[in-house]
Amino acid sequence: MSLSFKQQLIAEQIRVIEEIQGAEPQPVVSSSGLNFSSWLVARNQELVRRTPIQSAIQFAPVIFRRLLIAVSVLLVLIGAVTSIKALGNAGTQLNIFWVLGVLLGLSWLSLVLWLATLLLNRDHAGVVAPLFGKVLGRLLPERQQPTPKQAAGRVWLQRLFLSTSGFLRLGWITHWLWSAYLLGGLLGLLLLFATRQFDFVWQSTLLGGDSFVQITQTLTPQLAALGVPVPDAQQILASSIDQTPANAAETRRVWALFLLGCVLLYGLLPRILIGVICAVGEWRLQSRQTLDLNQPYFIRLQREFWPQGSHGKILDADDRPPQMRQTLVSPRPPPADCLWLGLELPREFTLPAGMETDFINVRDDASQRQALAVIQHNKRPVAVLIDGHKAADRGLQRIVIDLASASGPRNLWLVLQPLPAEAKYQSWLQAAARAGLTPEQVTSL
Amino acid sequence: MSNSPPLPLILAVVGHTNTGKTSLLRTLLRNADFGEVRDSAGTTRHVEAAQLLLRGKPYIELRDTPGLEDSIALAGHLKSTGLRGRSCLEHFIGQAQPDVAREFEQEIKVLRQALECHAMLYVIDCREDVLEKYREEIAALSLASRPILPVLNFIQADSRQLQNWRTALAELGLHALVEFDTVAFDFDAEKRLYQKLQTLLETWYQPLQQLLDYRAEEWQQVRNACIAQVAALLVEMATYTQPPGQGEQRAKQLESLQNTVRQREQHCLRNVLELLNFSSANVQLTNLPVQNGEWELDLFAPETLKKFGLDTASAAATGAALGAGVDLLLAGLSLGAASLTGAALGTAWHTSRRYGKDLLARARGEKILCVDDTTVNVLLLRQLSLLRHLFRRGHAALGPVQLNEKEKAEIPSGWREQLTRARSLLQLKVGVDSREYKNALTDMKQWLASVL
Numbered sequence: 001m002s003l004s005f006k007q008q009l010i011a012e013q014i015r016v017i018e019e020i021q022g023a024e025p026q027p028v029v030s031s032s033g034l035n036f037s038s039w040l041v042a043r044n045q046e047l048v049r050r051t052p053i054q055s056a057i058q059f060a061p062v063i064f065r066r067l068l069i070a071v072s073v074l075l076v077l078i079g080a081v082t083s084i085k086a087l088g089n090a091g092t093q094l095n096i097f098w099v100l101g102v103l104l105g106l107s108w109l110s111l112v113l114w115l116a117t118l119l120l121n122r123d124h125a126g127v128v129a130p131l132f133g134k135v136l137g138r139l140l141p142e143r144q145q146p147t148p149k150q151a152a153g154r155v156w157l158q159r160l161f162l163s164t165s166g167f168l169r170l171g172w173i174t175h176w177l178w179s180a181y182l183l184g185g186l187l188g189l190l191l192l193f194a195t196r197q198f199d200f201v202w203q204s205t206l207l208g209g210d211s212f213v214q215i216t217q218t219l220t221p222q223l224a225a226l227g228v229p230v231p232d233a234q235q236i237l238a239s240s241i242d243q244t245p246a247n248a249a250e251t252r253r254v255w256a257l258f259l260l261g262c263v264l265l266y267g268l269l270p271r272i273l274i275g276v277i278c279a280v281g282e283w284r285l286q287s288r289q290t291l292d293l294n295q296p297y298f299i300r301l302q303r304e305f306w307p308q309g310s311h312g313k314i315l316d317a318d319d320r321p322p323q324m325r326q327t328l329v330s331p332r333p334p335p336a337d338c339l340w341l342g343l344e345l346p347r348e349f350t351l352p353a354g355m356e357t358d359f360i361n362v363r364d365d366a367s368q369r370q371a372l373a374v375i376q377h378n379k380r381p382v383a384v385l386i387d388g389h390k391a392a393d394r395g396l397q398r399i400v401i402d403l404a405s406a407s408g409p410r411n412l413w414l415v416l417q418p419l420p421a422e423a424k425y426q427s428w429l430q431a432a433a434r435a436g437l438t439p440e441q442v443t444s445l
Numbered sequence: 446m447s448n449s450p451p452l453p454l455i456l457a458v459v460g461h462t463n464t465g466k467t468s469l470l471r472t473l474l475r476n477a478d479f480g481e482v483r484d485s486a487g488t489t490r491h492v493e494a495a496q497l498l499l500r501g502k503p504y505i506e507l508r509d510t511p512g513l514e515d516s517i518a519l520a521g522h523l524k525s526t527g528l529r530g531r532s533c534l535e536h537f538i539g540q541a542q543p544d545v546a547r548e549f550e551q552e553i554k555v556l557r558q559a560l561e562c563h564a565m566l567y568v569i570d571c572r573e574d575v576l577e578k579y580r581e582e583i584a585a586l587s588l589a590s591r592p593i594l595p596v597l598n599f600i601q602a603d604s605r606q607l608q609n610w611r612t613a614l615a616e617l618g619l620h621a622l623v624e625f626d627t628v629a630f631d632f633d634a635e636k637r638l639y640q641k642l643q644t645l646l647e648t649w650y651q652p653l654q655q656l657l658d659y660r661a662e663e664w665q666q667v668r669n670a671c672i673a674q675v676a677a678l679l680v681e682m683a684t685y686t687q688p689p690g691q692g693e694q695r696a697k698q699l700e701s702l703q704n705t706v707r708q709r710e711q712h713c714l715r716n717v718l719e720l721l722n723f724s725s726a727n728v729q730l731t732n733l734p735v736q737n738g739e740w741e742l743d744l745f746a747p748e749t750l751k752k753f754g755l756d757t758a759s760a761a762a763t764g765a766a767l768g769a770g771v772d773l774l775l776a777g778l779s780l781g782a783a784s785l786t787g788a789a790l791g792t793a794w795h796t797s798r799r800y801g802k803d804l805l806a807r808a809r810g811e812k813i814l815c816v817d818d819t820t821v822n823v824l825l826l827r828q829l830s831l832l833r834h835l836f837r838r839g840h841a842a843l844g845p846v847q848l849n850e851k852e853k854a855e856i857p858s859g860w861r862e863q864l865t866r867a868r869s870l871l872q873l874k875v876g877v878d879s880r881e882y883k884n885a886l887t888d889m890k891q892w893l894a895s896v897l
Binding site for chain 1: 461462463473474475476479480490491492493494495496497498500501503508509511512514515516517518548550551554557558573574576577578605660663666667669670673674716719720722878879880
């Protein structure tokens with residue numbers, strides 16, 4: 001199961017909260033029958049439901065929502081006041097195309113700027129939304145020792161605003177805020193047109209009436225398609241500043257609706273449309289994001305609640321008493337005329353300097369029998385050369401016991417080469433003790 | 446009708462004493478605390494089981510057994526029963542005289558598991574000569590009529606006997622075997638172990654494949670996570686800056702810079718050890734100055750530079766690998782370029798926001814502190830050595846793992862480009878959340894993965 005963006009966001013927020021709290025994470029829900037992702041989602045949902053973690057997770061989105069609402073309301077008001085101020089001071093005659101320029105020009109100019117900056121540097125496109133992002137950044141700054149709320153908020157900011165989909169979020173915020181501004185303007189216009197009477201005129205020193213007819217008719221088909229009454233060529237020409245239209249009231253109504261329609265269709269709707277495109281793009285980019293499960297926190301969670309192995313369980317206990325440690329004593333060297341034997345000496349074993357190589361190396365049953373025969377035949381003290389890297393197991397102990405029985409315990413020396421570390425030395429002392437040898441008879445050259 | 450095999454698959458880990466049976470379990474379980482490991486005979490005297498789990502479900506039960514110590518005498522007793530196969534073992538276990546049962550208590554424990562399990566992993570210390578006693582052990586275990594997979598351990602220490610062992614095992618009819626060093630870990634060897642089990646235990650082919658896939662994925666995840674930690678350290682340190690200062694304040698800032706680098710490196714070490722399931726206490730690396738999970742040799746000590754074969758003279762010139770003062774604007778970015786970049790970003794306001802402090806510092810003749818190249822190089826070499834050590838370290842390792850002397854002192858090719866790339870983030874003045882930073886981090890991870 002792959003995690004949705006929202007689930008990833010909550011998982012990241014809970015991660016930072018639990019890392020700050022430093023407490024051992026709790027499993028919360030059973031992991032049986034689930035894969036890790038499903039279990040993680042279930043665990044997080046349960047944590048959000050049961051613990052105060054929810055308030056920390058909600059901290060930043062709540063700030064964001066409040067800020068967005070506050071700024072939107074402010075912009076609606078600014079838009080309304082701007083349009084009322086712009087038109088209200090103009091007297092009873094309104095220059096149609098001037099008003100259109102004032103109402104839509106700024107929005108279109110900022111839209112072009114937004115697109116241009118988007119192409120140049122998408123992470124800093126526009127002015128309004130980056131400013132909005134900066135305010136959020138100030139409200140949720142990076143801290144050395146953040147509280148759970150601050151840390152979760154910071155994760156929220158990073159995942160939504162500073163990730164690969166962040167520019168699209170800033171994009172839809174930009175267009176949302178412009179929409180609020182334009183809506184305010186539209187409402188202001190409605191209010192003015194509903195309460196005051198304006199004469200709509202156009203005037204120009206350079207352009208003739210045909211140009212205004214052409215401009216107006218370029219804008220009207222889309223409005224007409226929406227059922228908005230639009231001025232015809234006669235009404236346009238009759239609205240020149242130096243003329244009086246035949247049906248003044250109808251012309252005023254048509255021009256007012258034309259202006260409102262233009263603000264709606266060429267101002268508000270493109271903004272809403274681009275905003276929706278940005279939001280859909282953001283959703284699509286977010287859905288491609290993955291949670292980095294390689295972070296130590298997630299690997300730790302996986303190990304704790306999805307262990308790779310169980311703990312050891314004793315199936316067949318050892319009830320023998322522990323072996324007594326043999327006391328260490330100064331070893332005695334073997335006599336000079338002793339008979340040398342080897343005990344499982346490896347083929348590459350380095351013999352002590354000056355030592356003959358033609359001794360029997362007890363490696364199997366046959367060589368053991370041969371060694372016992374030689375001991376019984378020679379009646380000399382016996383020194384058994386042993387690889388000091390080897391520990392004495394019971395098989396080797398049995399051989400030592402057999403050799404000691406043949407030579408007599410007082411006539412057998414175990415020569416460890418090189419002298420092993422304590423644990424292995426002890427194992428040879430034990431073997432010697434079982435064979436009736438004294439610790440002094442375990443020696444080294 | 447479902448014909449899925451019973452789970453868990455029970456594997457008895459058997460072998461002569463002190464051949465690394467418990468070590469094999471530790472490494473397969475990734476658990477350095479399982480059982481007791483000592484370089485001495487008869488360390489494990491009981492049978493202990495642990496399970497390998499996949500999504501909480503046991504797939505394999507590994508049973509650690511005591512070592513077989515006296516197989517030649519055991520063979521005599523088994524022959525004396527006059528029976529063959531499993532009934533021979535069952536008779537010996539059930540009917541042995543009390544003194545014989547006492548003497549062969551360990552062997553009886555092993556034989557009991559041989560009868561109960563689905564298969565056996567016969568662990569061989571391949572540094573040892575092939576002796577008669579080992580042949581007798583295999584002969585006794587074969588009576589249980591269960592598949593036996595020989596595991597040749599300690600191949601890294603001494604592989605001279607390897608061919609002799611292969612020949613001897615083939616003579617005993619054991620043609621499928623696996624080389625698996627429990628100390629010098631190699632995931633491919635672990636993979637081969639499961640694959641060999643698949644051929645021996647056809648009924649369990651599918652569950653073994655699932656477990657194998659899961660563990661391969663898990664190993665890759667841990668490796669990537671470790672590499673990500675090191676990449677983050679290197680990029681963070683290559684782009685870390687401190688504001689300019691003068692006189693006493695500057696000295697304090699240098700000290701603070703050093704401490705930041707030390708702490709960040711320590712943090713990385715802790716995370717890497719944890720990710721690989723090594724406790725700080727049981728990792729002793731002689732070739733690396735790591736003791737009890739901490740870097741022993743200070744990053745800024747001249748010995749550290751020498752150890753990695755870096756030019757100590759050049760380091761001394763910059764204050765023995767202190768943070769170097771870098772004038773960011775002189776480090777490749779002219780005032781004109783800054784303005785151009787600012788213009789490209791849309792507004793001159795950006796220029797003042799991004800470079801204003803640098804411009805001011807430059808006018809005052811102050812330099813912004815950042816971590817110098819020598820220090821970043823040492824960080825790189827230490828981290829590469831650490832990862833190489835730990836990726837090859839089995840959970841049974843008690844002693845140090847030797848490091849390839851030549852390998853450790855060489856800065857791998859491609860590092861200069863990576864460092865330059867990371868340093869360019871300093872000039873761009875972008876934060877850790879920026880696309881440029883993330884791209885540099887991704888590149889660094891990929892480069893480290895290719896180097897390792």
